[in-house]
Amino acid sequence: MATRIAKPVTVTLGAQTERAQRRVATGQYASLSEVVRAGLRALDREEEALDASLKARVEAALADPAPSIPQVEVFAALRAHHNARK
Template identity: 50%
Template sequence: MDDPNTTLTVTLGDLAEKVEERVRSGEYDSPSDVVRAGLEALAREERAFEAELKRKVEEALADSRPWLSADEMSNRMRAYHQERLTRARDTV
């Protein structure tokens, strides 16, 4: 799809009314503009997510604290869930 004027048929279902509302309000000139803006927003959201994920991975890799073994993590998670179950039973 190298041609910027490529026409696609898209089934919007329940979203069709939302698209039409945006056009009727004058916020967008056409349904194509609404869909284009939505795809651009999705691309921005994906870039932000990827940047945050990269930041967190880099932060984790730079952390000099010792890593937990699988057994230690399993034990901690088991204790955490047991505590939550106990608290839930105590509040009922």
């Protein structure tokens, strides 16, 4: 028998309860705990991908040779654009 490395946690799935139970009933997962763990792993992968994407965009922006635009000019242009749309 496997030993638990953490205490059991109660999770309320609300409207997603039926979806999780269906995955167990179809044999995709052995238990609701496995479904929740798989969901957390998917969330970890999604966050890692987002972090990598954001890091790549920041690196690209920092490497861009175009001259920087002063903040005052950027906000003035945004205000003018917004006012033109009113």
